Amino acid sequence: MIEPPSRTATPQRELEPPVRHPDAPAPGTVLPSHYENCVACGPSHPTGLRLVSTAGPDVTITGEFTVTRDHQGAPGLAHGGVLALALDETLGGLAWLLRKPMVTGRLETDYIRHVPVGTTLSLEARCLGFAGRRMYAKAVGRLSGRVALRASAVFVVVPPEHFVEHGTDMTAENVHDYEVNP
Numbered sequence: 001m002i003e004p005p006s007r008t009a010t011p012q013r014e015l016e017p018p019v020r021h022p023d024a025p026a027p028g029t030v031l032p033s034h035y036e037n038c039v040a041c042g043p044s045h046p047t048g049l050r051l052v053s054t055a056g057p058d059v060t061i062t063g064e065f066t067v068t069r070d071h072q073g074a075p076g077l078a079h080g081g082v083l084a085l086a087l088d089e090t091l092g093g094l095a096w097l098l099r100k101p102m103v104t105g106r107l108e109t110d111y112i113r114h115v116p117v118g119t120t121l122s123l124e125a126r127c128l129g130f131a132g133r134r135m136y137a138k139a140v141g142r143l144s145g146r147v148a149l150r151a152s153a154v155f156v157v158v159p160p161e162h163f164v165e166h167g168t169d170m171t172a173e174n175v176h177d178y179e180v181n182p
């Protein structure tokens, strides 16, 4: 039997408000790829999304990617998993502003409109706040201003050693609080 998920991305209690780190990139700064082979943002990934994120005001991020034939599910249409990837990456980019390493614990996605190949999806993520190690956030994806996707997520703050212990090519020297790049 496959058990349904037992958790929710809707906060169950009042959250501690998010604090933009004093060293966070200024609003309008285009963020570098956190890892060149990342399937979402890496410039070296041959078929990745090449999603570009920009720091916004407060604890917000915007992102953009153009859907190509490499991202199809049905002919001519973006695969839902690829769209979840784009939302996950944009939400994860909030780590640049918070300067806390974290991983996705839960991602809830509403697919509202189809997203055709050749279109550019504009994404926006906002940190709602913290409950202990849990970071709650929401995101929206728009096509020419019309809402196509919505997401709610829980990220869990982890020690930098998480990536050394579980990943490859990572050492205590090359893991930072704000990027994962061997």
Ligand SMILES: CCCCCCCCCCCCCC(=O)SCCNC(=O)CCNC(=O)[C@H](O)C(C)(C)COP(=O)(O)OP(=O)(O)OC[C@H]1O[C@@H](n2cnc3c(N)ncnc32)[C@H](O)[C@@H]1OP(=O)(O)O
Binding pocket: 007, 008, 034, 088, 089, 090, 091, 092, 093, 094, 095, 096, 100, 101, 102, 103, 104, 105, 106, 131, 132, 133, 134, 154, 156, 158, 177, 178, 179, 180
């Ligand atoms: C890194 C910096 C990057 C900077 C560049 C940014 C760009 C990056 C962009 C990349 C973006 C892409 C990013 C990616 O793709 S990250 C890759 C996809 N995600 C993963 O691989 C995560 C896999 N899971 C784990 O490693 C562990 O289960 C974690 C670390 C999450 C927790 O295991 P751990 O043993 O450490 O902790 P705990 O079990 O005591 O839980 C701790 C607290 O968290 C709460 N909890 C746990 N799970 C969930 C859940 N599912 N929903 C809601 N809440 C959850 C839990 O109730 C507890 O709360 P409380 O009871 O204490 O209140």
